[in-house]
Amino acid sequence: MAKDMTLLWGSGSPPCWRIMIALEEKNLQGYNQKLLSFEKGEHKSKEVMEINPRGQLPAFKCGDVPLNESCAACFHLECKYKTQGTKLIPDCEVGRAQILQRVFEVNALVEKSSSVIYYNWMVPEGERHDSAIKRNKEALTAEVKLWEGYLQKTSGGFLAGKNFSLADVIVFPAIAYLYRFGLSEERYPKLTEYYKNLMNRPSIKATWPPTWKETPGQDILKDI
Amino acid sequence: MAKDMTLLWGSGSPPCWRIMIALEEKNLQGYNQKLLSFEKGEHKSKEVMEINPRGQLPAFKCGDVPLNESCAACFHLECKYKTQGTKLIPDCEVGRAQILQRVFEVNALVEKSSSVIYYNWMVPEGERHDSAIKRNKEALTAEVKLWEGYLQKTSGGFLAGKNFSLADVIVFPAIAYLYRFGLSEERYPKLTEYYKNLMNRPSIKATWPPTWKETPGQDILKDI
Structure with a gap:
């Protein structure tokens, strides 16, 4: 189920980390992921720019839809997998x-x-x-x-x-x-x-x- | 229905304006509202601080719940009044x-x-x-x-x-x-x-x- 998702991320970046926590909480392990280096400037690489035109990490794609804003990605995962894993937004x-x-x-x-x-x-x-x-x-x-x-x-x-x-x-x-x-x-x-x-x-x-x-x-x- | 909502706002502030547009789109006219003056420092007044401890406008309350972050307020209004007025988040x-x-x-x-x-x-x-x-x-x-x-x-x-x-x-x-x-x-x-x-x-x-x-x-x- 998580195989249609791709996350390019940098270690220690809170926005990247948010998406990774959300994916774990929603039992969406097994997504495609690649750790890139800020120090080497890999966040400005072609593979990042193709998903995230701002040249920032995370670059996250769910199916064909880019969701590079980390909070948007977390909201999306909760809406799409509402009944799977931890319920992150209550009905109350x-x-x-x-x-x-x-x-x-x-x-x-x-x-x-x-x-x-x-x-x-x-x-x-x-x-x-x-x-x-x-x-x-x-x-x-x-x-x-x-x-x-x-x-x-x-x-x-x-x-x-x-x-x-x-x-x-x-x-x-x-x-x-x-x-x-x-x-x-x-x-x-x-x-x-x-x-x-x-x-x-x-x-x-x-x-x-x-x-x-x-x-x-x-x-x-x-x-x- | 909108009578349990209170908006303290400043003219020209995009965050205040967002909430006002959302309220109109959801047919929630008739809410309590008060225009305050940034120039006179009214955003630091007691009545604002009671709702918004940051001393910023908007100060918005829906029932007893403060929703001072304008985007949070707009999301909330859309979730609470999903079937009323303009549908602001599609099911797709x-x-x-x-x-x-x-x-x-x-x-x-x-x-x-x-x-x-x-x-x-x-x-x-x-x-x-x-x-x-x-x-x-x-x-x-x-x-x-x-x-x-x-x-x-x-x-x-x-x-x-x-x-x-x-x-x-x-x-x-x-x-x-x-x-x-x-x-x-x-x-x-x-x-x-x-x-x-x-x-x-x-x-x-x-x-x-x-x-x-x-x-x-x-x-x-x-x-x-």
Whole structure:
């Protein structure tokens, strides 16, 4: 069933990881997949561009339909395989609304993380300012506190309610990314608990970024 | 039916506008609404913060459930009122996948537009660089060309297929925003055609930003 799907991915990329978790949760193992290297520029290769004209990973195709936006891909898999594997969007209206809210809110977290983690990569040397780095770090700190607060208010250990859902599929990789880049485990106890609990979930364990197993993380976020 | 919904909004904000278009399309007129002023800082007021802790507009509540992420709100309205008003997500799998892809792709368009339109607002004076402005404009130009290309390839005059869909609800305000800020009508003929056709759609006409009717636009994007 998964044989008509192709995923070109990069290790450690939260958008790629989301799709891989969703595929595991929906019991869609056996899809065609290829690990590419960002460092070697393989995300700009012809085989990627043919699926994803933005030259980004993931490049994901379900049958003939490209679904390169990782959240779109996860939604699609849940809609198409609604009754297979884990139910990622409940029928309950309130539960669904909470999940939708968190799914779209992840953009703010990703944007603010990237502005700190990739500052030197995104901003040429002559344009860098300590004041900008400070502002970006403050914005990320406020954002992480917001998510810590969300987890303080939920009771089931998941982001939206008592069950693992599409919100976790989509947000977990962005949270794991923070720890990979040095977020303090002590400063955000609920977030850390969430992170440590979910890292042992089979779908997440099976798709853990291979490069993260082989190389140490960084400490860019240690003062967030 | 719409009486249990509350929308606090700002004129000209694409996220606010999305929700208003979705409400019109789903025949959900009569909701509680209040126009607030960004200039007066009313988006940081207590009544907003109670619904949206980020202090941003829209602040939208459906019953007791906050749905401040505009795309989440639109999805929710379509799921909850599936058989009422315009069908915004088709049952057809391929059509749905195309819509999902465009819906999530809008983030790239919004981010790149904002980095040009709000450069002086986001970047303090001492941190501004002509080289950054140039780079941001180039990135936005490439992005707008991508959307022009999407519209060249569709046949029905809408973003995803032959019918007005959730992709149009969500992306149209971001495209109208480009023209409000001076995008050339000549340089992007398909995008302009799309913009001009949809501006007369009843749901869009009924929700056109009031401040846009009263004040002239700007020309920040004239060389994009």
